[in-house]
Each structure stands twice: as C-alpha cells, then as structure tokens.
Amino acid sequence: MRPARALIDLQALRHNYQLARELTGAKALAVIKADAYGHGAVRVAQALEDQADGFAVACIEEALELRAAGIGGPVLLLEGFFEADELPLIIEHDFWCVVHSLWQLEAIEQARLSKPLTVWLKLDSGMHRVGLHPKDYHDAYQRLLASGKVAKIVLMSHFARADELDCASSDEQVAVFEAARQGLAAQVSLRNSPSVMGWPSVSSDWVRPGIMLYGATPFGEDQAVAACLQPVMTLESKVICVRELPAGEPVGYGARFVTPKPMRIGVVAMGYADGYPRHAPTGTPVLVAGQRSQLLGRVSMDMLCIDLTDVPQAGLGSTVELWGKNILASDVATAAETIPYQIFCNLRRVPRLYSGA
Numbered sequence: 411m412r413p414a415r416a417l418i419d420l421q422a423l424r425h426n427y428q429l430a431r432e433l434t435g436a437k438a439l440a441v442i443k444a445d446a447y448g449h450g451a452v453r454v455a456q457a458l459e460d461q462a463d464g465f466a467v468a469c470i471e472e473a474l475e476l477r478a479a480g481i482g483g484p485v486l487l488l489e490g491f492f493e494a495d496e497l498p499l500i501i502e503h504d505f506w507c508v509v510h511s512l513w514q515l516e517a518i519e520q521a522r523l524s525k526p527l528t529v530w531l532k533l534d535s536g537m538h539r540v541g542l543h544p545k546d547y548h549d550a551y552q553r554l555l556a557s558g559k560v561a562k563i564v565l566m567s568h569f570a571r572a573d574e575l576d577c578a579s580s581d582e583q584v585a586v587f588e589a590a591r592q593g594l595a596a597q598v599s600l601r602n603s604p605s606v607m608g609w610p611s612v613s614s615d616w617v618r619p620g621i622m623l624y625g626a627t628p629f630g631e632d633q634a635v636a637a638c639l640q641p642v643m644t645l646e647s648k649v650i651c652v653r654e655l656p657a658g659e660p661v662g663y664g665a666r667f668v669t670p671k672p673m674r675i676g677v678v679a680m681g682y683a684d685g686y687p688r689h690a691p692t693g694t695p696v697l698v699a700g701q702r703s704q705l706l707g708r709v710s711m712d713m714l715c716i717d718l719t720d721v722p723q724a725g726l727g728s729t730v731e732l733w734g735k736n737i738l739a740s741d742v743a744t745a746a747e748t749i750p751y752q753i754f755c756n757l758r759r760v761p762r763l764y765s766g767a
C-alpha cells in the first residue's frame with residue numbers, strides 16, 4: 411500500500427475550537443466549508459458536534475452533506491442561496507442563510523415559505539466582494555422584518571485585511587459596520603480567524619473561525635495565539651528509494667537541483683497529485699526520521715526528493731512528515747508562496763486517518 415496519508419487529530423481540533431471561544435467569549439460557528447479545509451467535513455462536524463454552537467459552509471450542497479450524515483443544529487450558508495429554488499430546502503433543513511445581495515432579499519420577499527428563515531444580513535464594510543452597500547443596509551433589514559418571512563436576523567460583515575496587524579483597514583471596516591447598524595437591535599458577527607486571534611477589541615456575538623480550527627496561523631509573522639494552536643493534519647509518507655550521488659548530478663525534472671557535493675537522497679511517495687505544492691522550492695522543510703531536512707529539486711506528480719546527507723539514521727522506509735506538528739503547514743505554504751488555506755484545500759488522493767474521536 412502506498413504510504414502517503416493524512417493523519418487528522420480530532421482532539422487538537424477540539425482544542426482549537428475551544429480556544430476560539432475562550433479568546434472571544436462569543437458563540438462560534440466552526441467554518442467547515444470546502445470539506446473542512448481538506449480535513450473531511452463530516453468527521454470534523456461529528457467531532458465538534460457536542461461542543462460547537464453551529465457550523466458554516468459555503469453552499470447548500472455542503473450543508474446537505476452534513477444533514478445526510480446526521481449532523482443536526484445550526485448550519486450557516488455563507489453565500490446564502492445561488493438560486494431562489496434552494497429556499498424550500500433551506501427551510502426544510504433549518505439552514506441559516508446569509509443574504510449578501512439585493513436580489514436575494516427580493517427572492518425572499520417573493521418566496522412562499524412554510525416556516526420563517528434565519529438570515530445573516532451581510533454588509534460590505536470595505537472588502538468590496540459581497541455584501542450590501544451601507545446605504546441599503548437599514549432598508550434591507552426593515553424589508554426582511556416586514557416580509558414576515560424571517561424569524562431572526564444577525565448582522566454580519568467580513569474583514570479583508572485582519573491578517574495584517576498594523577493595518578488600519580480592519581478598524582475602518584468596524585467603523586463602517588457600526589455606522590451602518592446603528593439603531594438595529596440584533597446580534598452581530600464580524601470575526602474570522604485572524605480577527606479572533608489578533609483583534610481582541612472587536613466585539614462580535616458570533617465568531618466564525620476557520621483556519622485556526624485546523625491549527626494553522628493566518629499570520630505571516632509570529633503571533634501569540636498562533637503558538638497556542640495545535641496542528642490537526644499531519645501529512646506523511648515514507649522514503650521509497652535511497653541513492654548516493656557524487657557531486658554535479660542533477661535530481662528530478664528539469665535538473666532544477668544539482669548536487670554541490672556528494673549527497674544521499676531519499677525519494678518520498680508524495681507529489682503534487684496529493685496536494686503537496688508543486689511550487690515548493692529546494693530548501694522547503696521536511697521532517698525525516700525525526701530530524702528536519704529539506705526538499706530537493708522539483709516536486710513530481712507522485713514523488714519528491716529530500717536530502718538525507720546529514721540524516722544517517724534515515725533510510726528506506728523512514729517516515730517523512732511533509733507538514734504537521736513539527737513542520738508547520740504555514741511554513742510550507744510560505745516557502746511555496748501560497749497560504750495554508752490553499753495547501754489544505756488541495757489535499758487529495760491520500761487517505762485520511764482519524765484519531766482522537
């Protein structure tokens with residue numbers, strides 16, 4: 411059997427969820443969109459079900475997968491519905507629904523609903539992706555109330571730059587949000603992981619942590635809370651071939667790496683078809699036989715090469731951690747000029763093995 415696998419530590423997941431709640435004193439929707447950032451949405455939801463105030467996903471397809479697996483409780487659709495004909499299913503399954511655009515508001519006004527909806531009304535406070543314009547916000551709130559089709563409204567917005575701790579943008583967004591919601595007596599939800607971790611002054615009845623649940627930091631620099639997170643996923647495989655090369659020999663596609671000295675090289679059963687980033691360069695950290703080493707040359711589809719020259723205890727069959735508790739996914743992401751969000755979401759082909767359920 412191919413030794414590549416992703417070990418998922420559900421105890422660490424619960425620790426990180428609890429941390430988000432303790433830091434904020436707020437209710438927390440565990441964001442498990444995109445198959446829980448590659449960790450497996452159903453297993454993650456099951457592990458958090460006793461603890462979590464609810465879940466958030468991108469779309470109804472993801473929400474239905476949770477209900478089909480027996481997950482009850484609140485599930486928020488972060489983009490609401492894409493077509494009005496999703497509304498009956500949203501009602502049937504008691505999903506909570508973001509309204510981010512006027513066309514969605516109109517669709518609710520025109521729909522015949524058997525029960526009232528819970529709506530999270532999204533303001534564009536400056537990110538300029540989705541969300542109602544501040545000038546439309548009060549009116550939209552009143553129209554939802556007047557429609558008689560809504561049981562509860564939560565006021566929400568989303569930060570564009572909360573991962574930049576010395577940037578004024580988040581404070582500006584909070585000011586826009588506070589002005590737009592003046593006079594509206596409803597709960598609010600503003601904070602995603604970087605603002606849960608790095609913006610303690612922002613108040614939010616509900617928080618929406620995603621990446622921090624999985625134990626990865628959204629920050630590019632050291633950060634106090636990041637040190638308290640426990641990595642959930644360990645991507646590991648084994649050395650399947652060892653070779654000794656003299657100086658001057660190329661390694662891998664494109665001869666991107668040429669041995670500067672006699673070297674011992676390990677080939678690992680892991681490649682970009684598993685989601686390991688192809689753009690990770692020579693020098694990207696790995697752990698082999700318990701010792702830090704580095705990637706060499708180009709990542710192939712199914713294999714990659716690492717340096718065993720100074721790891722004499724490593725050999726055929728040695729375990730290699732590509733990321734996990736020792737090699738942080740965020741460090742691999744930085745080396746590959748991407749973010750841990752993307753490397754988790756790209757995970758595929760490898761079996762996921764769960765512990766700590």
Ligand SMILES: *Cc1c(COP(=O)(O)O)cnc(C)c1O
Nearest residue numbers: 441488568602603618619620621
């Ligand atoms: C994905 C998402 C989140 C979670 O963001 P993280 O940075 O992973 O914590 C929160 N809110 C919304 C609206 C999202 O789309």
